[in-house]
Amino acid sequence: MEPGDLRRVSVMTDYLFGGGVSRALPKDGFRLSYSRRSGRVKLIHHDGKLFATVKPNGAMALSMYGATLLAKSPKFRENCVQVSDDVVQFVRGGRSVFCKFVTQAGRNIRPKSEVAVIDGGGRVVGVGMAVLSGAHIRLFKTGVAVKVRAGLDR
Secondary structure, three states: OOOOHHHHHHHHHHHHHOOOHHHHOOOOOEEEEEOOOOOOEEEEEEOOEEEEEEOOOOOEEEOHHHHHHHOOOHHHHHHEEEEOHHHHHHHHOOOOEEHHHEEEEOOOOOOOOEEEEEOOOOOEEEEEEEOOOHHHHHHOOOOEEEEEEEEOOO
16 A cells, blocks of 8 residues: 555545545555556555546546445435335346435435435445436436446345
8 A cells, every 4th residue: 555545545535525524434455556548546446345436537436345434424424315115125236216216315416426325224225326416306206316336236
């Protein structure tokens, strides 16, 4: 692990998900992979498991493992969408979340932002990209709220 790896991951996490979320990160075990062409961070691993992929625009696409680590932070809940228990099995299988099944949506959710989908107990069951803002997800009763990229069973 390079000396600045944890600091770089902490700054990126706080910038993308809100101040203080990085306190939930483990203090060691991070390894960054860089692009040979551009020199930018491409992948973030923690203890040999993929934590996140860094997109070219700087956004972080969390893995299920990364979202589970960050879910320990109460402030990360502002980036989460909670679904009703009757659709949890579909989200775990990688299916999209529709607005009518959302019971809570965080304030930090913006269109095309990275979100974690949680069940009623606060466990991460999927990760994906928000289609709508958190306020609109709560207002709408039809349409897709989150395009799930990875579910717990997938």
